[in-house]
Amino acid sequence: MKPFTHIFLCFSLFTVSFAQDSSRQSYLFSEVLEIPDLSFFNQVYTGLDILEQMDFKLIEGKSVAIFTNQTAVNRNGTHILDLLKKVPSVKVSALLAPENGIWGIDDKRAALIGREQIDPVHGAPIIDMFEKYLHPPHWVMDKTDLILVDYQDTGSRYSTYMTTLSKIFESASEWEIPVIILDRPNPIRGDIVDGPLPRAEYQTYESYHLFPIRHGLTLGEASILINEMGWVKDLKRVELTVVPMSNWKRNMWFNETELVWKNPTPFLIDEQSLLAYVGMDLFRGTNMNIGFGTNSPYMVVGSPWLGASYLVHLLNDQGLKGVEFKSVNYRPTGSIHHNRVPRYDGQSCSGIKIKITDRNTYSPIATSTTIMLLINQLHPREFQWEANDYIDKLFGSNLLRLLAAQKKPPDHLPAQWVHDVYKFNQFRQPYLIY
Secondary structure (H helix, E strand, C coil), rough: CCCCCCCCCCEECCEECCCCCCCCCCCCEEECCCCCCCCCCCCCCHHHHHHCCCCCCCCCEEEEEEEECCCCCCCCEHHHHHCCCCCCCCCCEEEEEEECCCCCCHHHHHCCCCCCCCECCCCEEECCCCCCCCCHHHHHHCCCCCEEEECCCCCCCCCHHHHHHHHHHHHHHHEEEEEEEECCCCCCCCCCCCCCCCHHHHHHCCCCCCCCEEEEHHHHHHHHHHHHHHCHHHHHCCCEEEEEEECCCCCCCCHHHHCCCCCCCCCCCCCCHHHHHHHHHHHHCCCCCCCCCCCCCCCEECCCCCCHHHHHHHCCCCCCCEEEEEEEECCCCCCCCCCCCCCCCCCCEEEEEEECCCCCHHHHHHHHHHHHHHHHHHHHCCCECHHHHHHHHHHHHHHHHHHHCCCCCHEEEEEEEEHHHHHHHHHHHCCCEE
């Protein structure tokens, strides 16, 4: 390896924080790659950084299909595809694209792909794994020696990326193709678990595995858990190797890693919106606007009919920690950069803007469900759930909708998922690698 050149148990009713020792577990179907001790460097290194410093020897001479997107950059901000361009012994056979594509929908490089869906860097075909294909096609798997995975997850189970990865696991098992995961941080800390577990009848692409909404896992840890438990179709397992990070601690927020930030999705534009998203994405199951069409996605919730001033008054009486509220007027405006037309596009909306004042005490799910239940009580006729009870699929059960119908006080809800939080934390312990 060449030298590096870049030189509590806390409980509340809705959030639990846990610590984990640094000992590594052994697994039946998965392996965590042994890497040198780099604790003398005061920096976090991702799995990609580690692989780069290994001169990509782990994949040299291989034909590689890569499941990735715009977030797969090293500490210097160089994308994995640009790094591999300098490694002639590695053949990129195909790029497996998650929701929003390889480069995202706002990146200028997306325009270079063209109608043929060919990557301009390697000339590799780009396979849409979200809308076009459920599994990698056979003509990709036929010429692939291994599958390499590198992307920044959100830390929330709403993301479809992990579901798509599970489908890739199914195909990799069937074709007996090894999978290598390049690990990255959980950007909203790895020691906090929060929210309900999805019940089996409500599992969808956005609640695919039995994870709470805020699961506290890294990409590598989640992959090991899924692989060891056989949480893919027909209990299939893959030959899985995780290239771990170095110097990442579970209580780190993303900015504390000093890694390069790349928007994980088009509407997650900064770390505050990412944290708010953990709770505010539930509003996609309602007829409210949540800042889409503004420069504050997930930080605003509103509609043309909302009584915002009185809602702020009620929210201030709830004793929610780490957050402040103020009433705002805004007008969502659709953008040519986004394929999602915002709700109430072009209409004047009255809304609530949230300001996170202490990210360590702020509970995104409790805050958002409190706002939602109060709006439902204030506007029982105007407030509506999306068709087909979509809120149940996001939340993971019909509990939120039932408590809203019963006019239960908002502080009644978080206590309902405390048991889920503790059970999942106990369950996940053997799969934590940091």
